[in-house]
Structure formats: C-alpha cells, structure tokens
Amino acid sequence: MRGLGGGGRASSLQPPPFVPTMSLSHRFRYVNGANTGAFSITRGNMLNQILVATSAVTTVRLLQAVRLKSVEVWANPSALGAAPTTIEFEWLGENAPSTLVSDTGMGVRPAHVYSSPPPSSSNRWWSISGSSESDVLFSLLLPADCVIDVMTELRFVETEGPTAGEIPAGAGLGVIYGDYLDGLASGKLAPIGYTVLP
Secondary structure, three states: OHHHOHHHOOOOOOOOOOOOOOEEEEEEEEEOOOOOEEEEEEHHHHHOOEEEEEEOOEEEEOEEEEEEEEEEEEEOOOOOOOOOEEEEEEEOOOOOOOEEEEEEEOOOOOOEEEEOOOOOOHHHOOEEOOOOOOOEEEEEEEOOOEEEEEEEEEEEOOOOOOOEOOOOOOOOOOOEEEOOOOOOOOOOOEEOOOEEOO
8 A cells, every 4th residue: 555655655654764963065165365374274173164152252163063075276366477376285184195286377377276085084084073173184275365165064063062162252142153264263264155253
C-alpha cells in the first residue's frame, strides 16, 4: 500500500527522521584596502566570522562548526608601467605538505589565485569551538586592494551553550557583526556585507 511506506518512501503514518541543526554553504568576502603584508588565518578566525553582541564589550558566536571549501583572491591590477602585483597563498594544515599558490598581475591583468584544501590535510577538517582554535589553516601575502572570498560549510549553534567571541569596544546589544578575517586584534581584512566588529 502506498500510504504505508512502500516503494522506499517515508511512511505517511509517522514523520521522517529529522536533523534540527541548521547548516548551509556560504561565501564570505573580505577586502584589505591599503593594508598589505602577510596574514595568518586560524580556526578561531573561521569560527568568529559571525558574532552577535550581548553587551557593548561581549559577543557570542553564531557558528558552532566551520569547514573550509576553498579560498579565492583577486588583486587590483597595477597601473601600466608600475611594478607587478603578486598574491601568495599557502595551506599550512597537518597531514599534508605546505602548498603554496601564487600569481602575479601585470599591466591591466589582475593577479588571481583559487585553491581548495589539499587532500587528506587537516584543512579539510571541521573547525569546532574550543578545539585547536590557534591552528593556522592558511596564510596570505597580499598587495593593496585585494578581494578575498572564503567558501565554507557552516553549522549554526543548536543545543550547545554560547561560546564567547571577540571582545569589541562599543558594540550594540543584539547587533550581528562580521569579524575581520584576520581577527579583531589585527583588523586588516574587513568583511563585506556585515556591520564590522568595532
């Protein structure tokens, strides 16, 4: 009988199994403006990407777990005749050799790199609050005016208690903030599309 779950379909007499944890894939975007140099991105930075202020000086994370899918970077092309612009990107996880990806833009051609975590490396593991948050996942060496896209798979907080995020100065109670990709202390790679953590 079709109504009794025949043909591999869920029975109409009972609800199907249900996973309440909200999950999604999301592209985060950051810009560095005039800020140049080397930046190290940790598991803690990944977990702090979306925060909600619980007071002017405290925040909690909205993300419970984050997994990196890929990173893509574009550099603003240098003016004709000016020095070339170079992006360097390096995966620094465990269980795989460090993998460096680099590109140089000249004239009107922007530098551009795209990379996914190396197979079997810890860069493919989930980042979870309280677990190895200081581990560096990747590093960036950037010229001025880059766009950095970080593709992620996310899990939102469900039954776990709230985890403290970065410590702001003058946050608005209940406001959702985007943290800097390199963390509030460094504060050079600013999020696009979110109110920036003060």
